[in-house]
Amino acid sequence: MKFVESTVEVDRCKVRLRRGGTGEPLLFLHGASGAPVILPFMEKLAQRFDVLVPEHPGWGMSDEPEWLENIHDVAYFYLDFLKQLSLSRVTVVGSSMGGWIAMELAVRDTARLKSLVLVSPAGVAAPGVQPADIFLMPPEEMVRSLFVDQKLAEARLAMPEDVDMALKNRHTTARLAWEPRLHDPHLPKWLHRIDVPVKIVWGREDRILPIGIMDELKRLMPKANTFVLENCGHLPQVEKVDEFVDIVCR
Amino acid sequence: MQVVLFHLMPYAEVDIAAARKHGTVWGLPNKHYDPQVAHRLYNRFLDELEYGEELGFDAVSVNEHHQTAYGLMPSPIVTASALARRTKRVKIAILGSALPLRSHPMMVAEEHAMIDVISGGRLISGFVRGIGAEYHTFGVNPTFSHDRFHEAHDLIVRAWTEKGPFSFQGHHYRVNYVNLWPQPLQKPHPPIWIPSQGSKETIDWAAHPDRRYTYLQTFSPVKVVARYLKMYRDTCEGFGYKAKDSQLGWSVPIYVGTSDESARREAKEHFENFRNVFVRMPLEMLLPPGYTSRESLKNVMKAKAQMFGDVTIEQAIELGLFVCGSPKTVLDAFKNHWQEMRFGNILVSCQFGTLPAELTRNNMERFAREVMPALKSLG
Numbered sequence: 001m002k003f004v005e006s007t008v009e010v011d012r013c014k015v016r017l018r019r020g021g022t023g024e025p026l027l028f029l030h031g032a033s034g035a036p037v038i039l040p041f042m043e044k045l046a047q048r049f050d051v052l053v054p055e056h057p058g059w060g061m062s063d064e065p066e067w068l069e070n071i072h073d074v075a076y077f078y079l080d081f082l083k084q085l086s087l088s089r090v091t092v093v094g095s096s097m098g099g100w101i102a103m104e105l106a107v108r109d110t111a112r113l114k115s116l117v118l119v120s121p122a123g124v125a126a127p128g129v130q131p132a133d134i135f136l137m138p139p140e141e142m143v144r145s146l147f148v149d150q151k152l153a154e155a156r157l158a159m160p161e162d163v164d165m166a167l168k169n170r171h172t173t174a175r176l177a178w179e180p181r182l183h184d185p186h187l188p189k190w191l192h193r194i195d196v197p198v199k200i201v202w203g204r205e206d207r208i209l210p211i212g213i214m215d216e217l218k219r220l221m222p223k224a225n226t227f228v229l230e231n232c233g234h235l236p237q238v239e240k241v242d243e244f245v246d247i248v249c250r
Numbered sequence: 251m252q253v254v255l256f257h258l259m260p261y262a263e264v265d266i267a268a269a270r271k272h273g274t275v276w277g278l279p280n281k282h283y284d285p286q287v288a289h290r291l292y293n294r295f296l297d298e299l300e301y302g303e304e305l306g307f308d309a310v311s312v313n314e315h316h317q318t319a320y321g322l323m324p325s326p327i328v329t330a331s332a333l334a335r336r337t338k339r340v341k342i343a344i345l346g347s348a349l350p351l352r353s354h355p356m357m358v359a360e361e362h363a364m365i366d367v368i369s370g371g372r373l374i375s376g377f378v379r380g381i382g383a384e385y386h387t388f389g390v391n392p393t394f395s396h397d398r399f400h401e402a403h404d405l406i407v408r409a410w411t412e413k414g415p416f417s418f419q420g421h422h423y424r425v426n427y428v429n430l431w432p433q434p435l436q437k438p439h440p441p442i443w444i445p446s447q448g449s450k451e452t453i454d455w456a457a458h459p460d461r462r463y464t465y466l467q468t469f470s471p472v473k474v475v476a477r478y479l480k481m482y483r484d485t486c487e488g489f490g491y492k493a494k495d496s497q498l499g500w501s502v503p504i505y506v507g508t509s510d511e512s513a514r515r516e517a518k519e520h521f522e523n524f525r526n527v528f529v530r531m532p533l534e535m536l537l538p539p540g541y542t543s544r545e546s547l548k549n550v551m552k553a554k555a556q557m558f559g560d561v562t563i564e565q566a567i568e569l570g571l572f573v574c575g576s577p578k579t580v581l582d583a584f585k586n587h588w589q590e591m592r593f594g595n596i597l598v599s600c601q602f603g604t605l606p607a608e609l610t611r612n613n614m615e616r617f618a619r620e621v622m623p624a625l626k627s628l629g
Contacts, residue, residue, distance in 0.1 A: 136386060136534050163551070167544045171393060174539035178391040 001046040003038050008054070010081045015062040018053040021046025024114065026091045026248075028052065029078070029098030031122075031235075032134065032173040034059045036165065041237040044245045049091065054081070056101070058172030060165060071123075071176050071184055075104035082112045093248060095119040095237060096209065097177065100184070107190040115197040117248050118217070118224075120209050120234050122182040124191075126216035131182055132208045135174060139166075145207045147233045182209070191220045198224040201247055203232030203239065251588070251628045254309040254343055254597040255302035255614070256501055259295045259329070260528055261319035262604050263287050274531040275319035276383040288322060294607055296329065298600070298614065300336050305618035308626075309341035309374060311597060313445075314348045316380070317387045320528045327361045334369040342369055345445050345466065345501075345597075346376025350395045351388050355402035355423060359409040359430060366434040373440040376466075377403055383535040393540030396451070398422050410439040445501065448478045449542065457485040457493070464595060466499035469529070472570025472587060475500050479591045495594030495629050500587070503572050503599040506616035510575040516609055517574055518563045524603025525571070526560045533558070577620035584621070588628050596625060 003020035018038055026049035028035070028042065035053050045051050055062040057077055067073055078101065082090060091114050094102030099121020106116055122131075132145060144153045177183075198221055202214045211228065218226055227247050229240045237244045261275075265282050269275045299310040312329040315321035323329055326344045333342050342365065347358050366373035379399050385392040401420045405428070408418065414429025434440050443464040444456040456463040465482045467475045479498050486493035503524065507513025537547050566572040573583050584596065600617060601610040 133386075135538060136532075138532065138534060163548060164544070167539070167547060171539040171544065174391065175393040178385075178393065178538075179389045181389075 001043050003042070003046070003051075003053070008081070008085070010084050011065070011067070011077055013057045013063045013065040013068075013077065015057060015081075016055045016060060018042075019051065021049050021051045023049045024089050024091065025050045025052060025087045026093060027054075027078075027082070027087070029054075029092065029094035029101050030056065030059070031096030031098050032169065032177075034165070034169045036060055036162070039238060041241045041245055044241065045093075045248060048249050052085075052087075056098075056172070058175065059169050064168070064172065068172070069175065071100060071104055074101050074176065075108055078105050079109055079112075088112045089114040091115050091117065091248070093117040093119065093237075094121060096234065097122050097173065097182070099123060100177075100182070100187075103187060103191065103194070104184065106194045106196070107187065110194060110196045113196045115199070116194065117199045117201065119201045119236055119244075120203060120206050121200070121217070122177065122209060123184060123187055124213060124217055124220065125180070125183045125185070126213045129210050129212035129216075131210065131213075134182075134208065135170075135178070145233070146235055147239055148203070148205045148231050149233075149239060152239060188220050191217075194221065199227060199247060200224050201227045201229065201236050201244065203234060203236050204228055204230050205232060206234045208234040251593075251625050252308045252496070252595045253622050253625055254311050254341075254499075254595060255299060255305075255307040256311040256313075256343075256345070256597040256599045257295055257299055257601060258313065258315070258321040258599065259292070259323050260524075260601075260603065261288065261322055262291060262601070262606070264319040264527075264604075266523055266527055266604070269319065269527050274535065275528050276381075276531045276535055277317070277387070278319055280317075282319070292322065295601065296332055296336070298607075298610060299329075299333055301611070301614065303337045303340035305614060306622065307340060307618065309343045310337070311343035311345050311374075311376075313345050313376070314351075314378070314380070316348075316351070316384045318383070327365070330365050330373075331368070334365050334372070337369075337372075339372075341372045341374055343374035343443065344376050345374075345443060346378040348378050348380030348384065349402035349406075350398035351380045351384055351390050352402070355405045356409065356425060356428070358402070359406040360432075362406075362440065363410060363430060363432050363434040366436055366440050367432050371435040371440075373434070373436070374443055375440045376443045376445055377406075378445055379541070382537050382541045383531055385538045385541060386535060391540075392538040394422065395541055400455070407439060407442075410434050443499065446478075448474060449546065450481065451543065453478065453482050453485050457482055457489060457497075459489050459491060462486075462491075462493075462497060464497050464499055466501050466595070466597065468501040468597075469503070469571065475502075475570070476587075476591055479593060495592045498591065498593040499595030499597060500591070500593045501597035501599070502570075503602040504580060504617060505572070505574040505600075505605075505613050506577055506580050506621060507574075507613075508576065508616075510579050513575050513579075514563060514567075517572075517605070520603045520605040520609070521563050521566065521572055521574070522560075522603075524605075525566060528603050530558070577616055580617070581621045581624055584625055585628070588625075592629060594629060
């Protein structure tokens with residue numbers, strides 16, 4: 001499946017967009033390390049959906065707008081993005097920080113949404129659950145902590161790294177998520193506003209955002225369906241491609 | 251030349267083996283801290299600073315560090331307050347208060363003003379952003395560090411100098427009624443000094459004609475000190491004025507012995523503990539995102555091996571990271587560097603790392619009696 005690359009300007013911010021496939025729209029919201037390349041799960045989803053993979057403001061090749069100061073700014077940006085591209089019945093799939101953005105936009109307005117798939121999302125703190133300190137981890141330990149299957153970690157470590165891009169992504173992650181660390185203490189108050197179906201996917205062995213957070217999300221969104229993948233770390237879409245795609249398409 | 255006795259007040263009796271094993275004293279679990287030891291150290295260090303007045307230093311200096319054996323002064327206000335009452339003549343330099351880490355700059359404005367008034371106008375106010383590690387331990391977002399620093403500074407200076415009440419509406423701080431009681435005694439306000447490890451952004455800001463703040467280059471190889479002090483002078487020229495020597499300062503640990511050989515022998519273990527245990531921290535801790543520009547961060551990553559390896563006392567002396575030797579050697583070194591850089595302020599750390607009380611006293615006395623008088627007559 002061929003993805004077409006373009007630049008879209010929304011709210012005076014140019015973002016890089018990859019789009020491919022046919023069907024209902026699916027918006028993939030990436031996590032802290034960005035979405036520099038089209039991955040196999042995106043290709044597979046594109047057999048069923050019109051898949052949109054933007055780089056968030058502040059990440060990758062997208063602009064770093066002055067207005068970008070907190071996660072709410074990103075949520076409003078994507079509401080404007082959906083409107084500008086005239087998208088409706090959108091399945092929003094968000095991984096980690098992208099899952100947080102998905103919830104923030106959905107508590108504001110679900111008019112253009114069909115459903116949410118939250119993949120080990122940040123955004124909510126759970127009592128007694130301590131996420132990894134992604135800002136203190138040395139780079140190699142960070143990559144290794146993402147996966148159960150260390151072959152995947154080694155493959156990622158072997159890829160040449162764009163240092164400028166990595167520093168930019170890290171900067172924006174810090175700007176939005178340093179404190180409160182990777183969550184918004186006000187978000188739980190409004191999660192009941194999400195009136196579209198929600199799936200929550202988690203890797204049992206997630207070392208970045210431990211699975212205990214899923215229980216808290218389930219408590220806050222009792223109607224959500226949860227899917228736990230065994231022998232799987234923080235990126236189920238990479239570590240368990242087929243099971244992940246199956247859950248999204250189900 | 252103005253000579254300042256600078257103190258970090260480290261937890262000097264830290265278990266070096268445990269700190270080595272942990273990799274850094276930053277975040278070293280506080281099971282390694284003993285309040286009885288700290289009681290003894292605080293009082294010893296305050297005695298040392300008070301003795302600085304007797305020995306004829308122009309100023310004594312304290313600073314702010316959090317949750318680390320590197321420096322036991324989370325509030326320099328506490329130590330500066332103690333000194334304000336126990337000393338009579340010497341200036342008291344807070345170098346500095348970490349503005350972005352404080353929840354509200356009004357507190358800094360108030361506390362510094364109190365010390366200035368109590369001490370009869372002897373305060374030198376330093377403003378810093380705190381060390382990178384402190385953004386981890388305090389939770390303050392480092393990507394807003396520069397913005398918060400500048401805005402806090404603006405609020406403090408206005409609170410010190412303007413008649414209240416007035417309203418301050420910033421992006422990070424908002425106060426409807428700024429109306430300081432007390433305002434400082436010195437007019438228009440206490441001198442403001444800016445300690446830095448070297449940054450073009452900081453120099454551009456400090457050298458601006460509206461501010462002309464004294465810029466201090468701290469604990470750097472002497473070539474780096476020269477480069478940044480020159481950058482400061484050039485920046486002033488660019489702004490269309492000539493920097494006064496008093497706008498420049500160098501902060502450096504020193505050890506004066508009876509001979510070069512004995513100085514090196516006495517200082518070696520303690521200096522190497524300072525450089526290789528107390529100062530050391532991982533890159534992720536030292537430079538969180540946004541603390542420096544990404545360009546600077548990239549340069550540091552390139553120089554990583556050099557910065558994060560051990561340095562011996564011999565290498566440190568060679569680099570001018572440490573000034574050590576007989577009184578003549580130390581005086582000659584300072585004279586030579588002064589000829590080149592014309593700094594109007596020299597800040598000396600006579601205690602560093604694990605240097606014990608007796609060696610610290612000897613160091614202070616030799617420096618004050620045999621080096622300082624000649625330094626003071628320079629410039």
